[in-house]
Amino acid sequence: MRAVVYDGAGDASVVHVRDEPRPVPVAGQVRVRVRASALNRADVLQRAGRYPPPAGAPQHIPGLEFAGEIDLLGCNESPWRVGDRVLGLADGGAHAEYLCVPWSHCAAIPAALTFIEAAAVPEAFITAHDALVTQGGLGEGSRAIVTACGSGVGTAGVQLARALRAVAFGTSRTAAKLERARALGLDAGVTIGDDPAALSAAVRDWSGGTGADVAMDLLGGAYAGACLQAMAPRGRVIVVGLLAGAELPLSLGLLLSRRLTIRGTVLRSRSVTEKANAVAAFVRDVVPLFEAGKVKPVVHSVRPFAEIRAAHAAMEAGEPFGKLVLAW
């Protein structure tokens, strides 16, 4: 089969597409014929040598999500049949024509979605739903902050907030992305360059001084601190990425006086059972929103896997609004 591999660590020139052995499913797994996948920040960090794949994950083929068809069953307990259209999460290895994953990490592709569209769904919507709803307690009437609201996860978070009758406030580096996020349901937002502190004041204005109830922060560093400053009493800041920095001078005085929570979360290193739970929550809560047309995949671009280096370059340039999809 064809697969993306990294020859060492470095810039996009270490990325190649070459022939690799087709994987064989073990107990508990299914094999998926991957039709499309998408590029994630973690793939780029792994390529640069800054995010080693967790133990047990495919080490040399990247790719964290997929859309395709069930190709081979490694077990009897699976509800899947060969040919079923599925999307899902992978520990790695999804940038290949075939991929083995636990059957519980697959979800049926909503009928209206193509493989291309479905490939833009898993990481973005499962991460956003898990962070905002399962962990952050987002619900009807909540005020949510979504930093980097033009990213794949951000565009999913903005849509989920609107679909759940919450209101979302977003940040982006460009007004153009904020404008596009508004079309997805963003209530208001602010462009932020190198001064994340502006976020707090803007959210105070937006909320009539109350602050926000939950934040999904993709950036970390001073952004996480600005989210905390912008919280209403009992607010929850869920940090899902650290692009802007891994250190934060935390005011415990603020944390106590407003009774705030800050939590870090990642999907990739979770146990098989925990990932299955996140997928099941997505199937229960989010798939019906796709079927009702209340949320939709946001595809920035579609490239053949042969152009994987261009996808890496686009992500590193910060260009995308939504997902960079790759297809065989």
Add this chain to the structure above:
Amino acid sequence: MRAVVYDGAGDASVVHVRDEPRPVPVAGQVRVRVRASALNRADVLQRAGRYPPPAGAPQHIPGLEFAGEIDLLGCNESPWRVGDRVLGLADGGAHAEYLCVPWSHCAAIPAALTFIEAAAVPEAFITAHDALVTQGGLGEGSRAIVTACGSGVGTAGVQLARALRAVAFGTSRTAAKLERARALGLDAGVTIGDDPAALSAAVRDWSGGTGADVAMDLLGGAYAGACLQAMAPRGRVIVVGLLAGAELPLSLGLLLSRRLTIRGTVLRSRSVTEKANAVAAFVRDVVPLFEAGKVKPVVHSVRPFAEIRAAHAAMEAGEPFGKLVLAW
């Protein structure tokens, strides 16, 4: 009635006992004839001018908890009758012979406890139960950290952990207090002077490298950071005090890689309903433990209110193991 008042802010010399008008209950309240109360760190900070009472709370009479008898009903909806023995939480004003509080902030005193013993219960056990169990998710088999385990809240936390079949690791500044905490059910502990980082290594050893599931941190500052370092994946650090500092250089990298939570909490500033919920959870979960003899009040000393200045001095000297009770 007699009451403790602070004449301005300063050292213990500003504390006086003098005659004050007896308060009158309004709708939703009961009046309690206070038989005993206890001194809290917040009373001492308020005296020093470092912790102004929240808006709506009694401004010039301190005291955050009480044991006594229902003296007068300000409403019909209350389940209480005049003469009922109750303990409970106050926004302030409990260092007086009479106190008006929402009826829902009272709980029946377990039959075996005297007023003196009951006065050592509310802040310690409601705070520890709310932090460790309600917010921290402490349960059977959990590993808990309790910093300052010889304090009122600490001794309650250690006992609650044992009663719930969890194991607790404590810190104290003295080996003598650790030894006394062991008699209450502390599994292990470490004396910590000015190097909180020792906590993390000690907890790693204690837990066979796994780390702890939940921490109740009364100290803040570097102690909160040491608790985070000592956590197992998905651990929760609940910060309930800031004696050691209000700032923490937070590693978001650690927060994400271990999926940790840090939360600040206080009881005093909560709404009437939220406090009623905390008291109700205490009645449901902790009162049966008192009745079964699985937890007990820890009274360091009992003084008449006329010696309130000596109680302040004892707290500031860091002497107590358990609660400093004051009685009329």
